[in-house]
Amino acid sequence: MIRRSRNGVVFYQFESLAQHPPVMHAIFTRLGGKSSGDFNSLNVGQELGDDPAAVQENLDLISQALGFDSAHLATAHQVHGARVAVVGADERGSAQPQTDSLISAEPGSCLLLRFADCLPLMLYDPVRRAIALVHAGWRGLVAGVVINTVLRLQHAFACRPSDLVAGLGPTIGPCCYKVGPDLISEVKRVFDDPGQFLVSQPPGIVHLDLPGAARWQLRQAGVQQIEDSGMCTACHTDEFFSYRAEQGRTGRFAAVLALRTP
Numbered sequence: 001m002i003r004r005s006r007n008g009v010v011f012y013q014f015e016s017l018a019q020h021p022p023v024m025h026a027i028f029t030r031l032g033g034k035s036s037g038d039f040n041s042l043n044v045g046q047e048l049g050d051d052p053a054a055v056q057e058n059l060d061l062i063s064q065a066l067g068f069d070s071a072h073l074a075t076a077h078q079v080h081g082a083r084v085a086v087v088g089a090d091e092r093g094s095a096q097p098q099t100d101s102l103i104s105a106e107p108g109s110c111l112l113l114r115f116a117d118c119l120p121l122m123l124y125d126p127v128r129r130a131i132a133l134v135h136a137g138w139r140g141l142v143a144g145v146v147i148n149t150v151l152r153l154q155h156a157f158a159c160r161p162s163d164l165v166a167g168l169g170p171t172i173g174p175c176c177y178k179v180g181p182d183l184i185s186e187v188k189r190v191f192d193d194p195g196q197f198l199v200s201q202p203p204g205i206v207h208l209d210l211p212g213a214a215r216w217q218l219r220q221a222g223v224q225q226i227e228d229s230g231m232c233t234a235c236h237t238d239e240f241f242s243y244r245a246e247q248g249r250t251g252r253f254a255a256v257l258a259l260r261t262p
Contacts, residue, residue: 001027001229006065008032009042010239014122014167016227023124023131024066024110024258027169027229029239033058035251043241043251044114050251059112062254068110073256075112076102078135082143084152087111100140101149105130105157108261114252116241117233119214120169121146122257123153123223130157133257138183141213142190150221161222169255170240173232174199174209177244183208191216 001012009032017025033042034057039050042058063070074087076099085096087104096102102111111133113120118137124130132149140146153159179198184206188194197213198206215226234245241250 001227001231005032007061009061009065011065012170012229012231014227014229016165016225017122017124017167020124020126020165022107022126022129022260024068024256024260025122025167026062026066026256027120028062028254028256030241030251030253031239033061038246038249039251042253044112044254045116045252048251059254062112062256063110066110066256066258068258072108072110073112074102074104074109075114076100076135078113080118080135080137080139080143082140082145082148084132084145084148086152086156100135100145101132101152103130103132103149103153103156104259107259110256110258112254112256115169115171115233115255116243116250116252117172119171119210120255121149121214122167122169122255123149124165124257125153125157125159125163126165127163128157128159129259130159131257131259133255136210136214138179138187138208138210138213141210141217142186146214146217147221150218150223162224164223164225166218166223166226168211168214168226168228170229170231170233170236171210172234172242172244173230174207174212175232176234177208177210179206179208187213
């Protein structure tokens with residue numbers, strides 16, 4: 001990924017998506033914002049106990065860094081589910097209920113979701129000029145949010161999976177994601193070969209390869225062009241909020257994806 005800084009706000013971009021001028025995208029770090037304490041500093045989580053004025057300032061800083069109006073942001077109330085919402089001009093400035101994936105083919109609409117260990121997944125179809133931004137934790141993966149998103153892109157915009165360019169952003173990695181029996185059981189229920197994503201760590205400890213599982217689902221859906229950031233949020237709390245590493249008392253970093261207005 002490419003690390004950039006504008007006016008003190010730090011974000012990353014995928015090399016593969018940066019090659020496509022119609023797309024504007026960024027995965028922001030926690031650096032350069034106005035929040036303090038546990039939410040230091042570019043927190044965009046609005047229901048965590050942070051000062052609402054600071055959160056709005058952070059959203060404005062993000063908008064300024066990418067050169068769009070924060071009033072055009074379309075977001076969602078994320079619930080670790082598999083619902084996919086289509087975003088157009090009418091959805092700008094609103095939050096889709098119980099949604100973890102946003103798709104659009106409308107230039108000027110800016111998609112934003114929030115993260116703190118879950119996987120930010122971006123998809124772009126350079127043929128149909130369509131985008132998708134996905135919040136994928138383990139619950140979303142087993143519920144089918146990745147597969148649902150690819151299918152919805154096909155149905156809504158006639159996208160072909162082979163045309164899609166995918167980016168897997170910073171997320172908790174298999175190095176840090178210790179999991180218990182309930183999660184292991186769900187992964188075994190959904191995946192044909194769960195052993196490739198459940199990494200044994202002695203003595204008797206199992207870790208989940210979350211980006212590996214998402215990559216497998218993308219390939220199963222026909223997506224082949226996949227860039228993986230390889231960055232673990234729990235290992236890098238200096239740059240990212242991590243729910244696990246910070247024991248739940250932390251902020252949320254933003255992922256933004258949009259189609260530029262011609």
